[in-house]
Every structure is written in C-alpha cells, then in structure tokens.
Amino acid sequence: MSATFDKVADIIAETCDIPRENIKPESHAINDLEIDSLDFLDIAFAIDKTFGIKLPLEQWTQEVNDGKATTDQYFVLNNLSEQIDKLIAAKGA
C-alpha cells in the first residue's frame, strides 16, 4: 500500500465516519463506500489541502459522462491514489 493511499484512507475515514479498516485499496469510493457527491467534495477539499494539488473533478466527471473513462479509473482508491501521485509529480515538474 502506498503512503498516498494511507493518507487518502485516513481522510475518508475522518470525513465520512467510515471505519478505517473498511477502506481498502480496491474499494470504490462511490459503489463500495457509498460516498455521495457532496461528501466527496469534502474529501476533495481535504486531499487538495493535504497534497497541495487540485483534483480535476470536473474533468473526470466529463470524461465519465462522455464515456471516455470509467468511474473505476478515478474512484477506486488505488487508482485515485495514483492520480494524486501524478498530480504531485506534475506540480513538481
């Protein structure tokens, strides 16, 4: 498990009052953890602050709506953590 995933899981546990042990790398934030869009904005706020990035939620939503991406690509926590790592790397580049 990556350090990024651990931080994301901690954020989700605290923000959504979900037991930390139930949050796994393969968990889908929406389908498995039942996090709704409003709560996900709170998570995005915490992630943005923690990592100093800006999750491109609108772009991701558009890609999903256009059929160019699946929700798994962005909302399965392992994948979300990879996206965060990419954004951190891009910021430092």
Added chain:
Amino acid sequence: MRFEYFQMVDRIVALDVEGCLIRSVCNVPPQSTIFEGHFPNYPLMPGVLLVECMAQTTGWLVMARSRFTAMPFLIGVREAKFRTAVFPGDELEFEGRVIHEGSGFTVGACKGQRQGKAVCEAQITYRVMPFPSPEFRHSIVQWAEQIDVPVKEFIR
C-alpha cells in the same frame, strides 16, 4: 437587508479579488414580520439568517473571482458560531475570504461583527457552476450593481 427578497447584503464596501477578501455591510431592519415570531416581545435576528449574510457576502467574492461567469450555490456550512444576540436595527459588517478553490467547488470563511465585536463566523462551501441561463446571470449582475459591487471591472 430586504428579508422579503432574501437580499441580506446592503452594500459591498471592500472587494479585493486577487487578495480573496470582501467586506459587506448588512443592516438589520428595525421592523419585520420575522420578529413577530422570532420572538414575540423579544425580537432577535435568527442565526440562520446570519448564515445567509455570510454565505451571500462571500458568494459575491466567489462570483467576482469567476468574473461573473459562474454562480456559487451554497452546499455546506461548518463550524457556524453565533457569539452574541443581534437585534433589529443593528448594523453588521461581514468579512469573507476564499480559502480554497477546488474543481467545481469553493470553500470560504466569513465572520460578522457589530461595532468591532465578533457576532458570528462560519466556513462555507459552494458548488460553483456556470449560470444556468443568460437571463439569470443578467439578474445577478443587476443585483450586484445595486449593492455597489464594481461589476464592470470584472466583466470583459
């Protein structure tokens, strides 16, 4: 304030878009039917309306930062505190800040004062979306001009 139109801000007295800061003045009306119920023979400004004052004040800043291309819709209030009673006729000053602009949402913080003393504070989250119609945007711009938002500085 015009309770009947839910227009809480009387005028914007400072707006620093780059510095993410706004200040407003909101005068509590001396009389309103609201005070007949809240409360009989002891009129008090309801706390939920103080939240609206804070949401509208900081909301104007959010709109100005988008150059009036997007509308902030209130979706969350955290850590709201009401530190003292507010009465009919009170003049309140609010200071709002944008503390984070995310993708499609903005988080602000606002505090209210009366004669320099803290009245209320809250963290406010907005969903920020394009105006649903040009007519709606036009109405909002007109409203902004009425309360001294220097709209023309922000609209290209």
